[in-house]
Amino acid sequence: MTACADPGGSVGAFLCQAGQVLRAAGVEGPRQEARMLLAHAMACREEDLLRDPRVLVPQPAVTAFASLLRRRAAREPMAHLLGRAGFWTLTLETSPVTLVPRGDSEAVVEAALSAFDASGRIGRVLDLGTGTGALLLAVLAECPEATGVGIDLNPAAAALAARNAATNGLAGRAAFLCGDWAEAIAGRFDLVLSNPPYIETAAVPLLMPEVARFEPALALDGGSDGLDAYRRLTRVLPMLLTPGGRAVLEIGQGQRPSVEALARAAGLKPVSARQDLGGIDRALVLRAD
Template identity: 60%
Template sequence: MECADPAGTVGAFLCRAGQHLRAAAIPQPRMEARMLLAHALNTDEAALLREPRQPVAPEAARDFAAMLERRLQGTPMAYLLGSAGFWTLDLETSPDTLIPRADTETLVEAALELPLDREAPLRILDLGTGTGALLLALLSELPRAFGIGVDLVEGAARLAGRNAARNGLAERAAFVTGSWDDALSGQFDLIVSNPPYIETDAIDGLMPEVSRHEPRTALDGGADGLVAYRLLAERLRDRLAPGGHAVLEIGSDQEVSVSGLFRGHGYEVLGCRRDLGGNPRALVLR
């Protein structure tokens, strides 16, 4: 199909990019084309729709072509755009971290339903913090809380620190590089974690955007997907303050196995909140 707008204009770039994305079976090709071109032009999508015959400068055209090629090869949009929304936050993203997802917001909802004193100086720990999404979302809702995020990857811990500053939360958050709680002492009122929980042999069967581009260490939960939960079941007791709670993300088929594992270590399973798709997602423990 021919593009109606003159060559070299916003409309022509959007038309041809949409055709390429559609041919690659990428959902919502026109929307993705607008997002990429708006990013290349440092403008918003509304401006593109208002002025479809605006010429695209050569430098922006080159940037757009490079991003489009990477998208056609499966690079996630969040990595191309360099940011993603989570809760009420805008978070920087990079291949050092998983991309924040709406399903993980279920953990924030579950934590905020706990009998927490929102005006108290709560202590929060986020293990495997990635972008810092969970910790920062909670700090944004708990005005006197302070939190520590830990990640095995130094680049992820640095990125989470930038996200704290980006969202005005740097004074109440600290991020460190380490393996789980190895570098920590003390106890916390609330512990959250989105640990790796995909079975090793199942990773290559995930969507290519995930399996080929997101960090494998943040996905791989071992042969049965439960390696991280076994470690957390052994360690969280020493990190939880009296009356403290933990909220853990689980896979959609792991409620029974993870609940049983923690009960076997003496924890009380208070429930499991479901995500928007109706799948078990946030396991609540004390």
């Protein structure tokens, strides 16, 4: 570990030392993450830390920061440590009972909004496996006339999503239920969203430590070929969608042809796919005719 120039108890010294710890642990962007953790421990903004690196860190914040740093060096997700994550235009409460909302999943929101640009407004929305409620709430935030229902197998996740709806001013247009996919649902929807588990079982332990060690396996493991959830979803989607309605499913790398084949076999028409920032097909749009 190299020496840090700032005095031992200063903001600058803590950031320097923490950056070294996180770098050694294999964390990407260690200095930025160190700033995020210290700002959280000191209940201030990151820019406040940069104003004068010589400021001494109060002892309560030192204790809190040390705990946060140990957990992040063990590769616990930053969203678990902060208790929140940004998604689309929203700030969402996070928890180990759900997946951490990711930027790649914003492709699902983009695809959903684009799918209705020329075909009319979005009325009723269903989000299957809602987790934090990220997909549903992002769409509702963009569509003031829409209402929606989110379903999750885990009651703690459904409760978390309901809190996120409330804190983002969307509680009046969103309801969250505990259920096994669509078994608790009657009626039809203009738009169905889902980010189902799609990782092959054998590949789950090989994911980055933040995911493999700390995120719920139930939300990751898609069976031996990663397609188990899509088999169930494509069977029920024709009964859930209004005529001309759309389903937008998040998919894994290389899964588009297989999921499209399952959709066609169920009487659904693949319409388009949206790529994530890495250029990977990430959101598949299906239509009910």
